Amino acid sequence: MDVDTVQFVDSVASSPTVRLDLNNEAPWGCTGVDFSPPQLKTAFSSTLLVDGERLTAAAYANRTLTLSLELIAGQDASATAMQALWRELDRPTNVIRYQPDGMPSPVFFRTIRSSDTRVREYPGGGSTALRTLEVQVRAESCAVGLRVDLPQVVVSNDPTASTWLNSNPFMEVDASGWTGTGGTIARSTAQSHEGAASLLLTPGGVASQVDVRSDLAPVTAGQQYRVAAWLRSTVARSISTNINWYDASSVYLSTSTTTASYSAGVWTPAELTATAPVGATQARAFPAVLGTTPPAGHTVYVDEARLYRVATAMESGGMCFDVTAVQGDVETPLFVRVAGEDVTTTPGKWTFGLGRRQTMISVRRRGTPAQAPGVFAAESLNRDADTSVVTGVVGAHGGSVLRTSFATLGLVIRYGPSSWPTAASVDLRGTYRMLVRCRKSVAGDVIRMRAVWSQDSTVVYGDLVTLPSDNVWRWIDLGLVQIPMGYDPATDGLSAAPLPATGPVFDTAIERVSGSGTLDSDSIAFVPADDRMLGVVWPTSGLPTAFVVDSAASGVYGVGASGEVRSARVETTGLPPMVSPGVTNRVWFLADVGSEFATGDDAAGYARITPYYWPRYLHVRPVAS
Structure with a gap:
């Protein structure tokens, strides 16, 4: 019985x-x-x-x-x-x-x-x-149920990124998913930009064109796609990066291409953004294309080669990921396992003075994430004093920035939208932390900025923030802002019906106190700050295979290849993420918002994240959850 x-x-x-x-x-x-x-x-x-x-x-x-x-x-x-x-x-x-x-x-x-x-x-x-x-x-x-392991998600530092379409971008195990023409390809451990391996392209010395190409990936005509990779050429030469477009029958349609010069023996980013033409349903990424009959000695290493759709609004994979269909009755801690090399530096690649990365993790557990404020491209904003759009900027999201020359002295408005957001919505309501991604042209210049929020007759000035003394890309924290400003009833009287809210106009005031350089502004992010937000300062270097954000214990620890706990100096502040059943849980992951890591925020960077949780129950577990 x-x-x-x-x-x-x-x-x-x-x-x-x-x-x-x-x-x-x-x-x-x-x-x-x-x-x-x-x-x-x-x-x-x-x-x-x-x-x-x-x-x-x-x-x-x-x-x-x-x-x-x-x-x-x-x-x-x-x-x-x-x-x-x-x-x-x-x-x-x-x-x-x-x-x-x-x-x-x-x-x-x-x-x-x-x-x-x-x-x-x-x-x-x-x-x-x-x-x-x-x-x-x-x-x-x-009570808790059995552990629920969610699929690994790769969260890009680029807010326009989406889920990668090609397989095997890291070549850590083999070269599957890639094909070489005019030469040979093989997994190699002689060089790597991340991990322990890359793909080595060796010309045969006969063919006029030598390339490495991905398997076919699905695309939609009219949408933008981007191929991004890191290349290391043995000799100084020009290398092209292509996307080939195909129809549903795999018939070739056309090629989108860009060509750049590469120095010998230096890892250099390669990137191409292009729109899928009419009739295209498939594409191949060509991270490295060598023309003019390259000799056998013109070898090229390829690493972190990715093809993805350029998102028009933030979605899972671009500075955030979504957790849906959470099991259980009530909220539960979300555990976040992060690949160690994505947030720190292995000892073999560490140099003195590199510094420590600081990550911001935030969660929003209500409404429709796509309707909430996200990340705005600076070039889409209105330009004010001494500010203009500049394209082809290395390290910028999409390559375009707003450049401020400071011909006008003083702390004045440099850019901002004419109206933001344009439509009232219940999803706009909340408190947000405003961050601006920018870079000085001259490290020694003293530049200050502040947020200025206004609506009707109300104006709110944020704190003055002085930029770090370097000339790398940084996320600059300009403080908190509430939408709507002032008293918010949230609902219509006693009806419990939520009222839509509209956002104030935000402007950015910037001044150059001393110096002669310019300032490039790339993106403005509005990170939810009214639920749970955690700051993590990672070790300078180390050997953990991964770090685990233990949200149940409000701590972070390192683990080795066998799952053993390793010593790791990790500092945290704030509240770790929780996820709730019945809603879309959007988790923001900004890999480097600090001012210490020497190379700053890398737009081509990413974090490989495996989330998991234990569902929590008030009594027993139903079949469906």
Whole structure:
């Protein structure tokens, strides 16, 4: 006969080690359980000036599990069984697995040391003892389900990036997904821009064109696509980067191309953005194309070769990722595993004074993410004093920036939209941290900037921020802004119907206090700051295979290739991300918002992230969740 599973086990796992089975009829039987949901603890504020009270805070309390047990065994066996129970209850922490008969999956209660047990003896049984026990076990507020591992997502530092369309961009294991023409290709560990390997293209010395190309990837006519890679040429020469377009029958249509000069022995970024022509449904990325019959000695290493659609609005893969269909009843900590080399530097590539990266992780758990403020390209804004659009700028998102020359002295408006956002929406409401991605042309120039927000007759001036003394790309934090400004009723009176909000106009005032250079402004980001936001300062260098943001413990640790915990100096501030069922959870990941890492923010950079979580339940787990 099938029975409910009630067991002390060693871990939350699909096949844990059973420490004590409390319903196996040998000798324990479980006659009843009380796993009632935990109490919701609340805090209210009130005044005698109005009726009622206002809820200011709420959180679930720890719970008490009640087990009604029956123990039938010989006297010695009964005493041994009870001793086993006492030992399980006395553990500082423990786990109870509970799975009612007919339920497809168990839940697990993480318990703490408990001693509240009532034992009733039934004399007269001779050598067989009959005892009933009422055991109360203290436990954390929610039961948890089995760990849910989400697919790895690659989060680009470029907000226009989307999910990569080609396979095997890193060539760490082999050269699958790539084909060479006019020469040979092979995975090589002689050079690498990231990881331990790259792809080596060796000309045959005969063909007029030598290239490496990806497998076909799906595209949509009229949309923009970008191929991005890192190239290292053995000799100084020109190299082209192409996208070839094909129709649904894989018939070649046309080629988009760009050509650049490459120095010998230096890793250099290659990038091409092009629009898929009419009739195109497929494309190949050509990160490296060598013309004019290159000799065999003109070898080229290729690494981090990616083809992706250029997003017109922020979406998963561009400075953020989405977590949907979260299982469970209530919010749960999101664990974020980040590839170690994506946020720190391996010892073999570390140089003195490189500094430490600082990452900003934020989450928004309401509304439609695409309707919320995101990242704005500076060149799309209105230009004011001494500011103009400049194209073809290396390191900029999309290659275009606003350049300010400072012919007009003083702290004056340099750029901003005529109206932002253009339409009122409930998704605009919130508090945001405003960051501007910019770069000085002269490191020693002293340049200051501030945000200026205005709507109707209200003007709010942000704090003055002095830019770091370097000339690399940096995200500059200009502080918090609230939308809408001033008092926000949020809903229409007592109807509970949300009111749409409109954003104020934002402008950026900039002055050059001293110096003679210019300032390039690339992008303006509005990062949600009214839910949970975490700052992480990573180690300078190290050997962890990955770092894990442990949102349950509000800490970050490093792990090695075998999963072992490694020593790592990681500092955090703020609140780590949580995810909730029933909504789209958008998690922002800005890899480097600090002022310390020597090379600044890399627009071509990315972070390989594997999110996972344990769903939390108030009682038992339904089939669908």
